[in-house]
Amino acid sequence: xxxxxxxxILPPLTRQKKVRRIPRNFFIFGDTMSGKSYLAERFPVPxxxxxxxxxxxxxxxxxxxxxxxDAQGKLKRSVxxxxxxxxxxxxxxxxxxxxxxxxxxxxLTVMIEQAICYENDVQSLADIPYGKGYSAFNSVxxxxxxxLKSLPMNxxxxxxxxxxGDSDTEVPSLKTKYYNIVNGNCDLVIQxxxxxxxxxxxxxxxxxxxxxxxxxxxxxxxxxxxxxxVFDKPVRTPIKEQKKIVDKIETENEAKEGKE
Numbered sequence: 001x002x003x004x005x006x007x008x009i010l011p012p013l014t015r016q017k018k019v020r021r022i023p024r025n026f027f028i029f030g031d032t033m034s035g036k037s038y039l040a041e042r043f044p045v046p047x048x049x050x051x052x053x054x055x056x057x058x059x060x061x062x063x064x065x066x067x068x069x070d071a072q073g074k075l076k077r078s079v080x081x082x083x084x085x086x087x088x089x090x091x092x093x094x095x096x097x098x099x100x101x102x103x104x105x106x107x108l109t110v111m112i113e114q115a116i117c118y119e120n121d122v123q124s125l126a127d128i129p130y131g132k133g134y135s136a137f138n139s140v141x142x143x144x145x146x147x148l149k150s151l152p153m154n155x156x157x158x159x160x161x162x163x164x165g166d167s168d169t170e171v172p173s174l175k176t177k178y179y180n181i182v183n184g185n186c187d188l189v190i191q192x193x194x195x196x197x198x199x200x201x202x203x204x205x206x207x208x209x210x211x212x213x214x215x216x217x218x219x220x221x222x223x224x225x226x227x228x229x230v231f232d233k234p235v236r237t238p239i240k241e242q243k244k245i246v247d248k249i250e251t252e253n254e255a256k257e258g259k260e
Contacts, residue, residue, distance in 0.1 A: 021208060022215050023187035023224070025149055029159040029172040030192030035199045036103075039192060040156045043099040044219040049086065051107035060101075065108060067115050078115035079108070080140055087147050098219075099154040105182060106159055106174050112140050141181055149185045154220070157182055161191075190227055203229035 030036050040046060041060055048062035063086060068077040090097065102108060113125060116136050125133030148155045162173035170191065172179055183189060189205035212231050215221045224230045237245075 021210055022217055022220060023210060025155045025186045027157045027159065027172070027183055027186045027189045028192060029161055031161050031194065034192040034194045035201070036158050036192050039190070039201060040101045040103065040158060042223050043101070043154050043156060045097050046099040046101050047097040048101045048103050050103050051111065052104055065111060067111055067118060069118065075115065075118040078119065079111040080115050083144055090151055090153070097153065099156060100148060100151065101156040101158065103158045104160060105157045109141065109174070109178050113137060141178060145182055145185050157186070188230065201227045203227060206230070209234050
């Protein structure tokens with residue numbers, strides 16, 4: 001109607017708003033029996049989505065994830081449908097869970113692949129024409145991760161450990177392309193290690209610099225206080241040092257291309 005003032009959907013130009021920096025999305029990886037699940041249990045009121053059949057060893061409430069097939073091998077209920085149902089319940093009828101734990105994310109990606117293959121009656125995603133299998137998988141995984149992040153809960157992904165190339169560097173065993181999807185929506189990456197009777201937890205990656213005094217969630221703060229490196233101040237790299245690093249990377253890339 002004429003004469004009506006249209007209200008802007010843009011926020012007003014005011015002073016910079018105060019940022020509330022509290023990590024809510026976590027990626028934990030480590031060797032078997034290094035304390036991954038134990039650390040996840042410390043999060044407030046956790047619900048475990050379990051894939052590796054060790055739910056009897058975990059005192060927290062859990063749901064066993066699986067693809068269910070009939071006697072003819074046809075898919076009766078896919079893990080994709082199961083995940084959708086769980087997220088819907090958490091959105092609409094959450095009885096009080098504050099943390100959702102995916103234990104382990106590596107196995108879940110395999111289950112999602114299997115579900116898509118069962119539905120299309122093929123052996124692998126590559127057997128689905130025009131790359132539709134891979135496209136479907138990426139869509140399901142990305143949607144799942146984004147849906148979890150949108151929940152007003154803590155989210156914990158658990159993964160195993162692997163060696164990077166020929167080196168002794170330890171990295172999450174989750175495939176890199178899947179790890180990038182999950183880690184892109186996480187705030188902290190924590191590695192667990194066991195040395196004799198000692199259990200070690202250290203941060204290997206973080207979204208931002210967290211300040212202890214700014215974290216007003218006592219349950220989360222108690223966990224973070226027992227992880228090495230959470231509150232370390234970031235190191236500023238001088239521009240000259242950055243250039244040296246860039247030159248080194250470019251030289252290494254050129255050497256790799258020469259070998260190919």
